[in-house]
Amino acid sequence: MKKLFTLAVLMIFAAANTATADSKIFNLKLQSYYGTNMLSAEKAFAAAVAKNSNNSIKIAVYSGGELVPSSQILNAVKTGTIDMGRGMGHHFTESKIGSVESGLPMAWTSADEAQAIYEKYGLKNIIAKEYKELGVKYLGPVWAAPYHFLGKRPITSINTMRSMKVRAVGASAKMLKKVGVNPVNVPVEDIYLSLTTGQIDGVLYGSAFEYKETKFYEGARFFNNTPVLDPIVDTLVINQKVWNEFSAEQQKIVQEAADVLRWSYYKWIAAEDKKTLNELFKNTTTNFSDADLKEMTKAALNVWNDEAGKSPRNKAAIELIKKAAKDSGRL
Structure with a gap:
């Protein structure tokens, strides 16, 4: 009996070793367009994939411009120069729907609303078809930062x-x-000087935390808490050949980690924004009235319609956004 038990154990270990030997190990490169100090979400994504795949998928994370220019992330993923990329649709000249995907002004004003538009209303499916035609596998949106005004008054x-x-x-x-x-067009690199010298009175650039990181708060201390867009939306894509080589279980692991990544960066930036508001903008925040929000949303319709005219797919996407705005009472 002891010999039979020992033989059975040896057979189990042999089978396990054979399975491990036959399993392909993937060493992948993921480039984000964010700087080195803002890659915590990507690193958590890579760690989750490695853990849940028993290290059969290992992902090295690179910052913006480290391997390829950020505007070339999509093409680099398609050609296999890099395996995965986190970019922004409106940076990708190959995509007609990129600006809609990233977020038009007043298209959504909370992450929950964006989630509903992408999932419930079906924008995610439209975007996925676009990326499929562009030769990559779309893993879904990633909620980034909101888009607020900052003023000298x-x-x-x-x-x-x-x-x-x-x-x-x-x-x-x-x-x-x-x-x-009457907005003025000032290059990003000139915003700080323009604010501190009074050449401009305000700026629409990003979230409270981003205004801290850029030091724009040194020239403007009044923060408007109502977003023009919340959140800006990034995209996560993977090389189609790599995706096809994954087992069904590996595909599930990567997709589930991508769904977590969708929210993890946003939760981080929201926490940083809250700290920044208390630190730098306490008692200086304001909000737009509901009437102003409706006026801005109606004005945004002109921009939405311009994007709708670029392709049938864009038109379908804009119709979803319009319906969501009407359903929420913003139109």
Whole structure:
């Protein structure tokens, strides 16, 4: 009996060793477009994948520009120069729907609303089809930072901005023009000097924490707590060939980790924003009225419609966003 037990144990170990020998080990490179001090979510994602796959999938994380220019992340993932990438759709010139994916002004004003639009209303499926045609596997959105105003004096309403020089660019600048604000286009590298010398009165750039990191708060101390967009949305993609080589179990592990990553960065930035508000902007925060929010959302419709005209897929995506805004009472 003892010999039979020993033989059985040996057979089990032999089978386990054979399975391990036959299993492919993946050593992958993931590049984000964030700097080295903002990669905690990506590193947690890599650690979770390694742990849950018994180290059959190991992911090395790289910061923005470390391997390829951030604007080239999508193409680099497609060609296999890197295996995975966290980028932003509107940086990818290959994608017609990139700006819609990243978030148009007033498209969603909370992470829960973004989650509903992507999942319940179906935006995620539309985006996935776009990336499939572009030759990569879409693992889903990643909620990034919200998009707020910061002013040298309180920005309490649309009307207060009509007498201010506010730095804004792109779709947000178009929306502001529709409500009678004349935004000014200042390069990112010139924002700090423009604020501290009074060349501009305010800026639309990012979240409270980002205003701390950039030191823009040294030139403007009044924070508007109502987002023009919350959150900005990043994208996580993986090389299609690598994805196809995963087992079904490995695909499940990576996808589940990606779904966690979607929220982990946002929760981190939200905690940092809360600390920053208490530290730098306490008693200086303001909010827009519901009437102003509706006015801005209606103005944003012009921007949404411009994007809708770029492709049938964009049109379908914008219709979902419009429906969600109506359902929430913002339109």
